[in-house]
Amino acid sequence: MTTNEEKLRAFKRLLEIMDELREQCPWDKEQTFETLRHLTIEETYELSESILNKDIDGIKKELGDLMLHLVFYARIGSESQSFDMGDVIKYINEKLVYRHPHIYSDVEANDPKTVKENWEKIKLKEGRESVLSGVPVALPPLVKAYRIQEKAKGVGFDWEKPEQVWDKVIEELNELKYEVESGCEKDKAEHELGDLLFALVNYARFINVNPEDALERTNKKFIQRFQHLEGKAREMGKSLQDMSLAEMDVFWEEAKKMEE
Secondary structure (H helix, E strand, C coil), X not given: CCCHHHXXXXXXXXXXXXXXXXXXXXXXXXXXXXXXXXHHHHHHHHHHHHHHCCCHHHHHHHHHHHHHHHXXXXXXXXXXXXXXXXXXXXXXXXXXXXXXXXXXXXXXXXXXXXXXXXXXXXXXXXXXXXXXXXXXXXXXXXXXXXXXXXXXXXXXXXXXXXXXXXXXXXXXHHHXXXXXXXXXXXXXHHHHHHHHHHHHHHHHHHCCCCHHHHHHHHHHHHHHHHHHHHHHHHHCCCCHHHCCHHHHHHHHHHHHHHHC
């Protein structure tokens, strides 16, 4: 592990490298906030994948890639004298101190629940008109649903027991089933499916499961099983289109047993 002095030297070197790249590299010279945006999102998802895989070395590397983007944005901001990395760090330092009065003032908060409740109250004092205004519009819908529910919980608007949420899931499932069997229009089915998914996200939250992580694990599991199926088809000299569903099920079950 490195000392604080070594960390500061390493960060200083990163800032120097960023300056050099911005001034000398043709590609780095032409980047803007807008051109970096989609690359930053991609790097964030790569970090997420390393976290899900419990790949510690991967997490370290992806954090470095993400850190580069943060430094890059700050360098671009400094060129128009809008802000620089010092401003960025000063802002987050002040925000963290202000948002943690139980550490830096005389407010008491001895459990995570109270800390989160205080956090939401402080944000409202900062001028936000709604608790939900802190949820980014551009978030993927599944993540957004989870964050919306967490924000509402922070001010006490929540279910009391998991059983209540599960009853809501069943209620929404039955409503969707009824509408589909009644031959409803796509818009109505979409509405009911959205309600069901929102309820499932709520239930996931109550049983301490992140729904996005859970879904991504299932995605990866499906990919592994499906690729096993494709491999077996190639060994037989067949394409999947030539195989019956019963034949494919044999290899699908084989893939499941291999996981166990």
